[in-house]
Amino acid sequence: QTLNNLSDERTEYLINDRLSFMRFLGLGLSDRVPDAKTVWLCQKRLTQTGAIDGLFNRFDATLRNAGYLPMSGQILDATLVAAPKQRNTNAEKADLRAGRIPEDWQDKPANLSHKDRHARWTLKFTKAKRQDDGTMPSSDLAIPFFGYKSHVSIDRKYRFIRKWKTMHAAASDGARLREGLLDKTNTASSVWADTAYRSKANEDFM
Template identity: 55%
Template structure:
């Protein structure tokens, strides 16, 4: 049996959570979410107060809920439910037990407004500036890479696939089926990722590579070598070539060092010329000569580069592991929003970790 609740039970439970090291409390202490309010206010359309109705939920509250969604790979409905249910999430959002919580539709409309106003780029850059102002400048060069981000797989006929490749919209392909067209993602693409198979018995011949089909998008990121913060990000369909994205805004001109590390997918004469003109030094892996063995000198150089380049796998492991990044929406604009919010959530966690390391040094 349970007794009558005490007047201070709520505060006592929050104190217990704080004593155990609530990660969201540390996140709130590190990141001043009020700094995003001017960008959010500019992006949101103001309703006519003469029409009456309930006042809208606070923009910073809704933005914090989108951060929670990105941190845990949730749907909007799951996010709303958990903010109602968890005391630590409630405190992070600045809510009390009797306060209203935005529902999934409210969060959807809020995110759509941010996408329509192109505010997510400004929010991302505002966070990056705050991290730099805290002393974590982009330093020691930058590392570029990409990873596949899955989306719900589409099942289309051959003629429909051909129309999609021609760049036709869903409304043009299914003009008589508006409900079906609304659920068709014509921006995502199929691609094949090859994975090396291991011999069943040591000493036996190497089996052929395993072809793994994937559908969705690619997240292209550039992190600074010193602090591992995501400084630049792009989104493309899954079939897009990694190397061409290097010249589309991935290089951070503010990095204090000139080195750029990347794997062989980025090795091309166009990229080498681009980096040279930008005043950067290429440390991109050298490809193995076709039909010839790689020289020992090149192999050793690639190994040295790999030791540095491997740092970029950490954000990918976080994004696709604990943060469970997955595209739940339709279209590349919404995919870009999901990946941008995930990159911001990762940078916030990284900032908390960097502060913790500095404090313990």
């Protein structure tokens, strides 16, 4: 879903329509296909129970047992993950930033199920394009972005994800390195990361 930017409804349709999607899920033509509601419930329950950590650890153990040990150092990077934009009042925004549930939502379960209370706004900087007269703008473009930031650490040898952490988009990159993003089992100690992760605190930690 993430790689193809698919809604739950579109996912249900493509599983029914595409043999490649069926093969990926181990389904045959005569098998029952989960509907959009089932996909949504599965994701919600995985999140609520914290099962993703256990599943990821099983995946990593399978890689190691197959001989794909973390080797040659590691590479850190972060990717922005968009969330649906929301229309909230200033008071609701203040409550959400403070980690509170807005008072008007307490008795409205529908609001709680449809509102993303953890995503945040940040600025995404990108290189400005060359103008028609051939000149380059003097500064980069700052584009508002709402959602999350997914931090991953891959081993340099096989390029498999070994550690990960997801935060709201406004959280600084640097502090994530000290929150379990480094894989201490890697056979080499070298770490590659962009300047967002560089700080004295991180260098002392490493």
